[in-house]
Amino acid sequence: MRGAFLWVGLIIIGLGAVIGLFAIVGTDDHADEQVSAAEWSADVCGAVLVWRGQMESIVDDIRQPTAIGDATSEPQSETEQTRTGFIRSGLERAVQATDTLTLAIETAGIPDSPGGAESADALDAWSSDARDELDAAQDALDEEADTLEAAVEQLASATRSLGTALAGGVDVIAEVAVSDPQLAVAVRNAPTCRTLQEERAS
Incomplete structure (x- = not known):
């Protein structure tokens, strides 16, 4: 029964991520079109902001996996396989x-x-690139580890990929602003x- 609750919870959270980001994207598609620097900045920062919130939620769920499930779940019941x-x-x-x-960034113009x-x-x-790195981390988990140490490293590497992606969004916006004073x-x-x-500073 706990497994059923778990997957229902994950599906609901996944749908929430998509709905939240599409709320930022909206219905305006300015792909390959020129827009004002102000509009572009507001749109891409809004998209990264919502994405960042979703990524933080994912990291929190991984750190506290029993938060998704039934009220009787015991932390000590977690195994390497469920982790x-x-x-x-x-x-x-x-x-x-x-x-x-990525779609939101493309449609921002x-x-x-x-x-x-x-x-x-x-x-x-x-x-x-962030998407490719996350995809590669996901594929790596499908490879069976030969030792317990290798399995632990697989999990650690996959978790690090989430942290790396999370840190990159704000950095790249700051970098493009430095190279373009008007955009800054x-x-x-x-x-x-x-x-x-x-949010990044907090």
Whole structure:
């Protein structure tokens, strides 16, 4: 019965991740179109902000796996196999959320600043690379470890991939802003970008 509750919980959380990100994406598709630097900054920071929240939720669920399940779950009942299952499920949700983030970045368009095209390409490349790394971590968990030490390292490596992806979003936005002063002003003035910076600093 606990397994049934677990998978229902994971499905609901996964759907929440997609719905949350699509709420940020909205219905406007500006792919390959030029938009104002202010609009682009607000949209991409909003998308990264929601994605970051979903990723933090995934990491929290992996750290406290018994939070998903029935009220009688005992922490000591967790096994190496169920731990791997939790991390694999978390990676699946992370890949799904990152796919939607990539779509949000693409549909945000290209900012009308001097380095706008390069900035849009850099952010798109980051999200695609993050997705590939999470996918690779997920594939690595499917390989059977020969020893207990190797199994522990598999789990640790998979968990690190989530942390690496989580740290990258704010960094890449800061980097593109540095290379484009006009875009830097838009990023600094966008409420979603300010919130993103505050969340990272907290």
